[in-house]
Amino acid sequence: MIIIDPEKGVVRTVTNGKEESFSISSSEAFSIVSKAWLRCGWDTKYVYGFTWLGRPIIQLPDDMLRIQEVIYSLKPSVIIETGIAHGGSLVYYASLCKLIGRGKVIGVDVEIRPHNRTAIETHELFPYITLIEGSSVELAVVNRVKEMVGSQDTVLVVLDSNHTKDHVLRELECYAPLVTKNSYAVASDGIMKDLAGAPRSNSDWQTNNPYCAAQEFAAKHKDFVIEQPTWRFNESNGLSENVTYWPGAWLKKIT
Numbered sequence: 001m002i003i004i005d006p007e008k009g010v011v012r013t014v015t016n017g018k019e020e021s022f023s024i025s026s027s028e029a030f031s032i033v034s035k036a037w038l039r040c041g042w043d044t045k046y047v048y049g050f051t052w053l054g055r056p057i058i059q060l061p062d063d064m065l066r067i068q069e070v071i072y073s074l075k076p077s078v079i080i081e082t083g084i085a086h087g088g089s090l091v092y093y094a095s096l097c098k099l100i101g102r103g104k105v106i107g108v109d110v111e112i113r114p115h116n117r118t119a120i121e122t123h124e125l126f127p128y129i130t131l132i133e134g135s136s137v138e139l140a141v142v143n144r145v146k147e148m149v150g151s152q153d154t155v156l157v158v159l160d161s162n163h164t165k166d167h168v169l170r171e172l173e174c175y176a177p178l179v180t181k182n183s184y185a186v187a188s189d190g191i192m193k194d195l196a197g198a199p200r201s202n203s204d205w206q207t208n209n210p211y212c213a214a215q216e217f218a219a220k221h222k223d224f225v226i227e228q229p230t231w232r233f234n235e236s237n238g239l240s241e242n243v244t245y246w247p248g249a250w251l252k253k254i255t
């Protein structure tokens with residue numbers, strides 16, 4: 001249980017009968033309230049309320065600002081995203097490529113609905129985008145993506161398709177080899193681990209999720225570590241952890 005009392009300036013929690021109290025000005029309180037806010041946002045479908053340059057983008061804005069920080073410092077020449085849906089995130093990454101003056105975006109989806117395809121293909125930023133229809137783990141699809149990546153490219157991979165642990169692990173095996181040193185494979189939506197029991201969740205989400213896939217992948221592949229990218233600017237009062245739908249998502253290629 002969480003009690004937020006702005007008048008007294010405290011956040012109180014009761015977990016398994018243990019009571020704790022934190023100043024509302026503390027980083028601990030911010031973390032507790034953020035986690036509750038994320039859960040509330042899941043139930044109310046908060047992330048289903050944004051567009052980017054006209055296309056619905058199903059992402060937490062915090063995650064998009066954070067990945068923008070990574071893209072601006074890394075300046076990838078290729079961004080690969082599995083899971084297109086309405087195309088908002090593809091257009092978002094394409095818009096950053098245009099502003100930075102470098103990069104292209106490859107999107108993979110098992111089903112690109114005709115109205116979404118038309119909207120993406122007629123978008124101003126479509127010259128930066130390649131659409132590939134098919135399952136992200138199908139060999140022909142993986143090979144098509146690989147053909148579009150050159151040995152000199154700087155590659156960032158974002159996995160946002162089917163979020164079962166097994167599928168994300170298979171995607172990581174397919175696409176992580178393309179990730180270049182100091183770049184990332186991002187296994188998005190690990191928030192599922194904290195949402196088991198919530199509406200629109202499955203009972204196995206505590207373990208069947210991208211967070212667990214990333215952990216297992218990193219344990220096996222010593223050339224990757226799980227590491228949240230450092231904030232580029234931080235004058236906060238002691239905050240350092242992302243407010244995110246992507247906990248434990250950032251698999252950094254270190255060698």
Ligand SMILES: C[S@@+](CC[C@H](N)C(=O)[O-])C[C@H]1O[C@@H](n2cnc3c(N)ncnc32)[C@H](O)[C@@H]1O
Nearest residue numbers: 057058083084085089109110135136160161162
């Ligand atoms: C969460 S949505 C993607 C949201 C999008 N990245 C955005 O930010 O707006 C997930 C998408 O993954 C696609 N998908 C599901 N299984 C897939 C698979 N095996 N291969 C590729 N895409 C898949 C679905 O069709 C759906 O469009």
